[in-house]
Amino acid sequence: MNTLMVQGTTSDAGKSTLVTALCRWLKRQGLAVAPFKPQNMALNSAVTADGGEIGRAQAVQAQACGLAPHTDMNPVLLKPNTDIGAQVIIHGRAVTSMNAAAYHDYKKVAMAAVLESHQRLCSQYSVVMVEGAGSPAEINLRANDIANMGFAEAVDCPVILVADIDRGGVFAHLVGTLELLSESEQARVKGFVINRFRGDIALLKPGLDWLEQRTGKPVLGVLPYLTDFHLEAEDAIDQRQAAKSGDVLRVAVPVLPRISNHTDFDPLRLHPQVQLSFVAPGQPIPPADLIILPGSKSVRADLARLREHGWDQAVQRHLRYGGKVLGICGGYQMLGRSIADPHGLEGPAGESAGLALLDVDTVLEPEKQLRNVSGRLLPDGAALSGYEIHAGVTTGAGLENPAVMLDDDRADGALSADGQVMGTYLHGLFESSGATAAILRWAGLSVVQSVDYHALRERDIDRLADQVEQHLDTGRLRSLCGLSL
CATH class of the missing domain: 3.40.50.300 (P-loop containing nucleotide triphosphate hydrolases)
Known part of the structure; x- marks a missing residue:
C-alpha cells in the first residue's frame, strides 16, 4: 500500500x-x-x-x-x-x-x-x-x-x-x-x-x-x-488581482455568509479585461457594469442578509441605470418571486419572497441534483460546459425564455424580457471562454479577449x-x- x-x-x-x-x-x-x-x-x-x-x-x-x-x-x-x-x-x-x-x-x-x-x-x-x-x-x-x-x-x-x-x-x-x-x-x-x-x-x-x-x-x-x-482555493476567497488597464468591465459579487462555489469567479478575476470586486458584508456595492449573485448553501438566510445590507436596493438602483444582473444557482433562485423550503433542508421550514426580477418560483426538494453538463448560451449560441449542484426545483413563465440550452435537450435558467437579468443553475460557467466572452459582451464590453482558463490551470x-x-x-x-x- x-x-x-x-x-x-x-x-x-x-x-x-x-x-x-x-x-x-x-x-x-x-x-x-x-x-x-x-x-x-x-x-x-x-x-x-x-x-x-x-x-x-x-x-x-x-x-x-x-x-x-x-x-x-x-x-x-x-x-x-x-x-x-x-x-x-x-x-x-x-x-x-x-x-x-x-x-x-x-x-x-x-x-x-x-x-x-x-x-x-x-x-x-x-x-x-x-x-x-x-x-x-x-x-x-x-x-x-x-x-x-x-x-x-x-x-x-x-x-x-x-x-x-x-x-x-x-x-x-x-x-x-x-x-x-x-x-x-x-x-x-x-x-x-x-x-x-x-x-x-x-x-x-x-x-x-x-x-x-x-x-x-x-x-x-x-x-x-x-x-x-x-490554484482554486479550497475554501477561502482569493481576491488577488493583477492591475487592469484599457477597456475594463466592472463586476461586483456580494459575499454572502454561506457563499458556495466562489471559484466560479476565478476565471473573471484572472481575465485581463475584468475588474472583479468581492463586496464584504457592510460594504456598499460599488459602481459596476455587472452584479453577480453567487451560489449559497442557505439561500433564504443569505437572501435575508442581502436585504439587511441594503444590497437588494443597490441591485434595483443598478438596473435603473442600465446595469446587468446575473444569478448563479442560489443567486438565480434569489432573483425569482419566491423560495420555499417546506422540508427545512437549509434551516427552518418556510417561504421567502425573492427579488422578483425573474418570473420564476423555487421549491427546495430533498433530492439534490448533481450533473456535469454542456450546451449553448442563448441567444448567442456560445458553447459552454459546467455542473449543477442544487436542491431547488424552479418553475414559472420566466423559463419560457431560458438562458441556456443543454445538450440533453433541457433548458436552463431564464433571461428577463428586457434582457437585463439572467439566471442559471450552472456552476463553472466562466471556464468556457466562448460563454465568458458572450456574457461580458452582454454586460457591456465591446471587444473581448479570449482567455483559456483550462490552459492557465x-x-x-x-x-x-x-x-x-x-x-x-x-x-x-x-x-x-x-x-x-
Whole structure:
C-alpha cells in the first residue's frame, strides 16, 4: 500500500497545493496516482464522473493526476449551513444534516466510508496522495479523528508536515505541532516542507539546521513564493488581482455568509479585461457594469442578509441605470418571486419572497441534483460546459425564455424580457471562454479577449511540479511513496 499523507500546521499552510504538486510530479514519471482527502469541510464542491459531490480541491488534484474526479477521492464532505451545523455528504451523496456535537459521534460511521474508499483507490493506483485537514494538533478534535492522524494511524502511512513561512512563525508552527502529537504520531512524521519562501535561502539555512537538530527530522525542501500563480482555493476567497488597464468591465459579487462555489469567479478575476470586486458584508456595492449573485448553501438566510445590507436596493438602483444582473444557482433562485423550503433542508421550514426580477418560483426538494453538463448560451449560441449542484426545483413563465440550452435537450435558467437579468443553475460557467466572452459582451464590453482558463490551470499545475523537482528531496519523496529510487 503506497500511501503518503500531507498534513499542515494550520489551515491554508499549503496542503492542497503540495498534494497537487506531488500528484503531477508522480504522473510525469508515468505512475498511476490518485488524490485522496478523507474529510473535507468546504462550500466549494465539484460533480464527479460517478454522479456524486466532492471538494473542489480534490477535483483539481484529479486533473493533476490526469483523472476524472471520483467520489472515492473525498468520501466525506461537510458543507456548513450554519455556524454549528453542516450537511454531511458520504460517498458523494447527502445523507443528513447535523450539528457539530452529533457529527463527533457520527465519525465512526464516517471512518468506515473513508477506509472503504481508500482501500478501493489503493487497489487501482500505484500511489495514493492524501491531504489532511486543518491541523493535526487541534486538541479538541483529536478524539475519533478521521481527517489527520486518526486516518494516518488507521492505515499506517507516513506523513509530511507543511508550514507557510510567509505568515511568520514557521519554526514555532512546526515544532509546536510536533510537540502536541503523541509519540506514535510524532514518529509517523517523516519530514517537513516549508512553503512560500521569498528571499535569500542562505539566510534561512541556520533555522533549517536548528529545526533538524531540534526534532531529529529532515527538512525535505523549501518551496518558493510563486507570483502570478493561481490554484482554486479550497475554501477561502482569493481576491488577488493583477492591475487592469484599457477597456475594463466592472463586476461586483456580494459575499454572502454561506457563499458556495466562489471559484466560479476565478476565471473573471484572472481575465485581463475584468475588474472583479468581492463586496464584504457592510460594504456598499460599488459602481459596476455587472452584479453577480453567487451560489449559497442557505439561500433564504443569505437572501435575508442581502436585504439587511441594503444590497437588494443597490441591485434595483443598478438596473435603473442600465446595469446587468446575473444569478448563479442560489443567486438565480434569489432573483425569482419566491423560495420555499417546506422540508427545512437549509434551516427552518418556510417561504421567502425573492427579488422578483425573474418570473420564476423555487421549491427546495430533498433530492439534490448533481450533473456535469454542456450546451449553448442563448441567444448567442456560445458553447459552454459546467455542473449543477442544487436542491431547488424552479418553475414559472420566466423559463419560457431560458438562458441556456443543454445538450440533453433541457433548458436552463431564464433571461428577463428586457434582457437585463439572467439566471442559471450552472456552476463553472466562466471556464468556457466562448460563454465568458458572450456574457461580458452582454454586460457591456465591446471587444473581448479570449482567455483559456483550462490552459492557465494546467500551466500552474505544471509550475508546481517543476518546484518539486527543483526544490524538494525527490529521492526521499519517492522512498516515502514506497517507490524505488
